[in-house]
Amino acid sequence: MRIGLIARAENTGLGTQTWEFARHMHPTKTLVVDLATSRGRQLYPQRFPGAKIVQGLPDRAHLEEFVDGLDVVFTCETPYNYDLFTLTRAAGVGSVLQYNFEFLDYLQRRDLPRPTILAAPSPWHIDDVDGAVPLPVPVDLERFPPRKRSGHATRFLHLVGRPAIHDRNGTADFVEALRYVRSTITVTIKCQDPAYVTRLPLGLVPDNVTLTVDVSDTPNYWDNYHADVLVMPRRFGGLFLPINEALAAGMPTIMPDISPNNTWLPHEWLVPARRVGEFRARSMIDLYTVDHRALAAKIDQFASDDAFFVDAQKRARWIAEQRSWPTLRPVYERVLRQAARDA
Incomplete structure (x- = not known):
């Protein structure tokens, strides 16, 4: 052919x-x-x-x-x-x-x-x-050698990429949720637009959260995934390659409990979200916002429950294998x- x-x-x-x-x-x-x-x-x-x-x-x-x-x-x-x-x-x-x-x-x-x-x-x-x-x-599993960390999660990653309309990846919601996180964690926000980062209210992040903003353009996409958990409170959208990539790296992904996330990710990783509006693309698209306190609680669960995190890593890799x-x-x-x- x-x-x-x-x-x-x-x-x-x-x-x-x-x-x-x-x-x-x-x-x-x-x-x-x-x-x-x-x-x-x-x-x-x-x-x-x-x-x-x-x-x-x-x-x-x-x-x-x-x-x-x-x-x-x-x-x-x-x-x-x-x-x-x-x-x-x-x-x-x-x-x-x-x-x-x-x-x-x-x-x-x-x-x-x-x-x-x-x-x-x-x-x-x-x-x-x-x-x-x-x-x-599909995702190329060979880009992501199997790895498993014991203990609880300490490193959390959020990907902005190139900022999209209506804060598609939910970056503002993520930063707001960090205000309610109680665990001692490190957070990396990766964004390919340095100007966008200056508009985020990063000064509200509490002292127990060590925040790094990375505005570099990583040549090899698989080098983005060295954290423990990906946090993506996306407000709308279907295809999102970083989810596949994070799962292949053994990183569970926290996302809103909306379509299509709730059709293939474990319910235990999802957080409630509510519809807050709509906008017109080629048709009308619903916009969602996560519950900020629920998102913070889910981050705390990964950061404190060793068994939950270890099991989630295994499930992440298994899901990626089904999409390899x-x-x-x-x-x-x-x-x-x-x-x-x-x-």
Whole structure:
């Protein structure tokens, strides 16, 4: 099967998602869309040997050359140019778009050319997308050698990444919750936007919490996960690669008790959240806020209950194994072959 991949080569979620796809699915052709250089961000073309690199969005000529000789094309979140799906259909080439629901243009523009298969990376709003096929994003366990710490958790990690609309990762809620933490812990907040950090009320963090803010851009994403527990009170959203990565590193993840978190993470790791509003992306998206005291209590539980933490580490790694590339690669092969047949 001759697979074409449209990839990104920077340190973003799309960069990681397409890099690991290339490493495990071995596409025949790769088209790297470079939207990083013009924004002053680092590009890592060496991750995609032999790839064609396009500065900015690909035009029709780029796509015609790319599609030629393929059986199926795989792209994540966006086609970058909807001529892609017109060209693949005309050439009898299958196409798979692994979408993010909040950015799915078909919710507003039903007239746009469509891929052969719309693949859902999580169950979040999957019933709102006609014909969507479940296709979770795998994690590469080899990036994360097995490890297990005895005793209780002392090191907690929160990832801001590049700040998104409406404080998607719940950073303000996390900082507020730290006011109520009673245990002696260390906390690292990683953020790729130094200006954003200056707007956080970090002065409210109590003395028993040692807080470090890291604004560096880590070249290797797996080097982010040297803490004990990941804390992500996300306010909305489906796909979130750092959860997979933390689990692979044996790090349990504290998250709100909302979809899709409560469809696959242990209930004991989740904290209550309430709906506080909504906003319009491609459709209306609910916004949630965690209970700050409940989040602090969950952090304290990991920081004081040795048995709870040790068991959670085992469960984290087990969950990651169910989402590993060896487990999910046959699913990807089946979906790609189906797209090629249905083209």
